[in-house]
Amino acid sequence: MTDEAMKTSQIEGELLNRDSVQSSLRREFGLETEQRRIPPAERGIAEMMMALYRGFADPLTEEILSDWHRMVLSGRNDVEVVGRYREHEDAMQVVSGPLHKPNVHFEAPPSHIMSQEMGRFLDWFAATGPGGKAPLPGLTRSGLAHLYFVSIHPFEDGNGRIGRAISEKALSQAIGQPSLIALSQTIQRKRSAYYDALEAANKANEVTDWLAYFAQTVLDAQSQSLTLIDFLLEKTRFHDRFRGRFNPRQEKVVTRMFREGPSGFTGGLSAANYITITDTSRATATRDLQELVALGAMGQTGTLRSTRYHLILEPADRREGQVSR
Incomplete structure (x- = not known):
């Protein structure tokens, strides 16, 4: 509404x-x-x-x-x-x-x-x-x-x-x-x-x-509307899986990414985006992002300056392929 x-x-x-x-x-x-x-x-x-x-x-x-x-x-x-x-x-x-x-x-x-x-x-x-x-x-x-x-x-x-x-x-x-x-x-x-x-x-x-x-x-x-409903259900499952496992910076970035809705964060999240959203250092941003990938909360594509991160909205074993935003 x-x-x-x-x-x-x-x-x-x-x-x-x-x-x-x-x-x-x-x-x-x-x-x-x-x-x-x-x-x-x-x-x-x-x-x-x-x-x-x-x-x-x-x-x-x-x-x-x-x-x-x-x-x-x-x-x-x-x-x-x-x-x-x-x-x-x-x-x-x-x-x-x-x-x-x-x-x-x-x-x-x-x-x-x-x-x-x-x-x-x-x-x-x-x-x-x-x-x-x-x-x-x-x-x-x-x-x-x-x-x-x-x-x-x-x-x-x-x-x-x-x-x-x-x-x-x-x-x-x-x-x-x-x-x-x-x-x-x-x-x-x-x-x-x-x-x-x-x-x-x-x-x-x-x-x-x-x-x-x-x-x-x-x-x-x-x-x-159906796509949005699916997205909200996936968002709920995501928060259920990772409740209490993010630090405040990671929580802030995840919230910002979810705000983009089903279409996702345009072009994926970069380390520079993370730094801007959290106002933190590059070293801290890199460490936080690596932790999110290790937890299975985010997927990573590209290398070096082209590295981008996407939310994984369902575990890989829940259905064939990786669902990400």
Whole structure:
């Protein structure tokens, strides 16, 4: 959930503090006892993620969307209308290029018909859900809901984040439980493809290509989620095997390497990396790394300046080959 909260904001160019987001989510789950101050943006996105998680089965209403909008824009002073549909008379456009000759990628319906358009959208979402008058397959409904909502663009800002939340709500309702897939993380990895697909769909009445893109993105997100689960299980087994066997420097480096997730530490860990992370001498770094290799916690590749170290996430006798990051 932390990764999804981070990435759905990052797609829109907003960078959040991971520790603050995680602390806020822990507090929402009742797991955080430390009363640290959490910035509004991080607290708001965490609140929206929890509202989505807890209320996935609830009907989507204007009140819920307004609450989500207030959460997403928590702490923002540059948006005039928060928690309500946009009201400005100017056209809502996505543009690029010079001011004197802008390239208009998208223009949303005018503000004065937002209530009418959103009423239709909410009726459609209710009718196409499980048990509705015209139910759609979960994947189709999720993809169409995202495109439909973003095409209306009902709020001054935050439409992308709320649109992705609506997609996850549709998927969750289809499977009868919170989906918790890495949708925003997957979109963020190929952000330009996401915007290209949206732009193409908004310029035509044919949405097949968009649905094909969206379906593949959801499948990729599911695969990434399964990879992450495997990684977390391997991480747990790793800590179980080596609990109490690392010195503080080694523990710090291992923690830093695990922070990179399933993709691992880019290019492997070098002695220079170890020195930088621990602020220790080369001799101490070399000794620590040799101990980690001897323990079976790390594998070593290359020689001399090209020597790199990787975490061994399962013992060699657990399965064929060496699993390392």
